[in-house]
Each structure stands twice: as structure tokens, then as C-alpha cells.
Amino acid sequence: MRAKKIILGYFLLGILFFCAFFLWQFPYDRLKKACIQNFEGSLPLSLSIDRVSPVLPWSLKLENIRVGADSLSFRFPDLILRPHFPGLILGKPAFDLADTGNPSRVSGQFRQEKNRNGLNLRLNQMEVQAFFGKESSFPIRLSGEASLQWEGKDFDRGDGQLWALLERGEIKGDAALRIPLPLTLFDTARGEVQFKDGIARVKRLEASGQNTAFALPQPLQIPLKGGGLPPELFLLFQVPPK
DSSP states (O other): OHHHHHHHHHHHHHHHHHHHHHHHHOOHHHHHHHHHHHHHHHSSSEEEEEEEEEETTTEEEEEEEEEEETTEEEEEOOEEEEEOHHHHHTTOOEEEEEESSSSOSEEEEEEEETTEEEEEEEEEEEEEEEEETTTEEEEEEEEEEEEEEEETTOGGGOEEEEEEEEEEOOOOGGGGGTSOHHHHHOSEEEEEEEEETTEEEEEEEEEEOSSOEEEOSSOEEEESSSOOOOGGGGGGGOOOOO
């Protein structure tokens, strides 16, 4: 019996050393670059990640994440990726996603099988920081749920739906003078969108602030490729008379 315990102890110690060596040798910078390239190749947005580091036993931590377009960007909380190694070995990439908070405000799952991808994401009052330019910033709280499926890299032809609630925090100092007007007019925004055959069908869009409000008069359709914003959305930039 004692010999079996000694053998088991050496076996577990060997596994521990293997895990430590694997995590030490893992090409984190290469993984970070691959994540950024895949993201920017699928969406018209830029992505930056300061650091990818290990979290025992088999997770990865993404630190200082920023997503943006033009002069507007958003800094997200650090995220934890938990890969499904049996799926990776079988050529079916999959991972779970969460933030580092307690309780967690983010949860998600990604699955890939036979060139078909699936993403499910849930947000519960997740805090992000919005930046306009280099100096102006303000907090935003996000809640919502999204479910998307697409073939290969053809993300814009995917199917799915999402709903979201955005609550803007206080804009301090003279930052409001440098931030686009719609972001200062409205404190909250709600939306429901369905994606199918390369078309985003906006079923609901509402925004409200202290002195103004906006509601989409009827559902509208927006092509995900090559299409501009419909004229209804430009009402967001108008201030109704008092």
C-alpha cells in the first residue's frame, strides 16, 4: 500500500512539473497576436490586449483589453479564458469566458465544429470605460445577451440575435465639450437586433436622457457590408425643442 502511495505521489508530481513547464513555455505573445488578427479580420473594429498570462491550472488571463473604431474606444475588464482541451485535441476549438470580478459580470462560451462557429455571451451590469480621443472618458454599464452562429470567417453572414442595455455614467469636467452630442444627450439606451443573411434587423432602439428621448419609429434593416446608416438613426443627433 505504501509503495502505491509513493508511485501515485511521483505521478502527481510529474503532472505538476509538466503543467508548470507547459505554462512557462506557452507562446502567449503569439496567441495574443492571433486573437487580435482573427478579431480584426472578422469585425470593422480594432483590438488591443496588453498581456496574456497563465492562470492555474488551465486558464488564460487577458489584461487591459481595448476595442474601438476611429477616435472612440472602450476598455473592458480583464477576462479569463478557459479552453476545452479535449475539443482542441479533436480539432474543435472551444472555450468559456468570464471576467475576474466576484461576482462575475461576464459569462460566455465559444464553440467550433465542422467550420461552424457559435458564440453565446451574457453581461450583467459590466463596467467598461469609454474613451473619446486621449483625454475624454466616461464609464458605461452594460447588460445584455447575445447568441450568434456563423460559417468559417464569414461573420457578417451569420445568424443570431442580441439585446442590450447601456447606462452611461457621469461625464466629469469639460469632457462633455469634446464628446459627440448623442453620447452626452442620452443616459440610457436599449436595443434588440436580429442577424440573418448579412442583414441586421433592428427591432427596437430607444434612448433617453434628462431633457430628451428617442424611440425608433419602426423596425429597420441595415446591411452588415457596404451599407450606410438609415436616415431614421440620424434622429439621434437632433435635439427636440423644449
